[in-house]
Amino acid sequence: MMKDEYLRTIGYRIIKKVSLLLKKYVNLNNIDNVVGKGYGGDYSFKIDTLIEEYIINQLKEFGLKLLIVSEENGLLKTSSDIEYIVLIDPLDGSINYVSKIPVVSTSIVFYSVDKPYLNSALAGVVSNVFLNEIYSFNSSNVFINENKISSIERKIRGLVSIYTEDPSIVLKIKSFNKNYLKTDVKIRTLGSSSIESIYAALNRIDLFLHNTSKLRNIDIAGGVALANLLKTPCIDLRGEEIKHRVDDIVNIESIVIGIYANELTEKSCKYSINTTTQYFNTSFSY
Incomplete structure (x- = not known):
């Protein structure tokens, strides 16, 4: 074996x-x-x-x-x-x-x-x-x-999980869905990032987004691994790969897992960091 x-x-x-x-x-x-x-x-x-x-x-x-x-x-x-x-x-x-x-x-x-x-x-x-x-x-x-699991069905379900302390992020994602995906979106938070990240990896929900900086590597280790194996996009809000160390508990500043994570970060979610202030750019291009 x-x-x-x-x-x-x-x-x-x-x-x-x-x-x-x-x-x-x-x-x-x-x-x-x-x-x-x-x-x-x-x-x-x-x-x-x-x-x-x-x-x-x-x-x-x-x-x-x-x-x-x-x-x-x-x-x-x-x-x-x-x-x-x-x-x-x-x-x-x-x-x-x-x-x-x-x-x-x-x-x-x-x-x-x-x-x-x-x-x-x-x-x-x-x-x-x-x-x-x-x-x-x-x-x-x-x-x-x-x-x-040999393959998973890829389709937009209109369901996302978002953990954020910035209300504008919710508005931006709704706008992205309406203007780019031409669909409405419903938001759910279940209270288990492990499960929600896996649901996103399996495309049971469209997206799992977390950017409170309170998420830890142990919370989403399984979701990240499944996303990588199933070729589901798994990146941070800068569009960079999730590759934090695992030889200690570390915080994850931001993560996006889901079927349109790449398009979302490219079109509406790239943000800047100024000490403790995080924000989305206000411009969109479709």
Whole structure:
């Protein structure tokens, strides 16, 4: 078995177990207790720490030489001679989970220590827990519930996910759809960037856009990998490739994944940065 497929198999076994645990624990008392701040800076619920500890212990059982990058505990080495980096997001959509909103994911993504970049994943697994879908990949193939995806339907659906603190971005995207794509657009935010980025990669939604600078590499590792394998555009608002490092948690200033991400950034979304101020150009050309 090739190394990438072996890693995918390991990830699949672990994430499948984790998905069952998350379904089991959802109605337990005290899972919404805040137990402190995690390494990534967010407040951690008891369920976050429980699931992360479980994933880390499961990974250790396989004897891999890992640098584990996790949301709660930070950096953990299982060996002094590291072969792989693994990004763990034990529960993306924690607030959804403790609020009993069924849009949450759990994920593991592997990288070679020689290529520690977000666009160079070897293998990974993301579970859309309450939809009962598991998205996984090795270096050349994408699977949904172990069914290989050979192609995806490409069409405009009029549905986008946007996370921004700049209201003008929403107006610009609506204008882009109306004037360039000749269609209306509906905006949805589900509370799980992992799931939404994957939906964009699979063209279930047209676009996932996030530019609050609060998104981390662990949040969208699976979505970036799937987008690259499925040839779905995945860039930042400058039109540049997403290739952040993965040997620590890093923030992503902006990301756009989706069927018309390239056209969108070319025509309306290129912006300048002046310290903390970000903005779109006001001019359009069609």
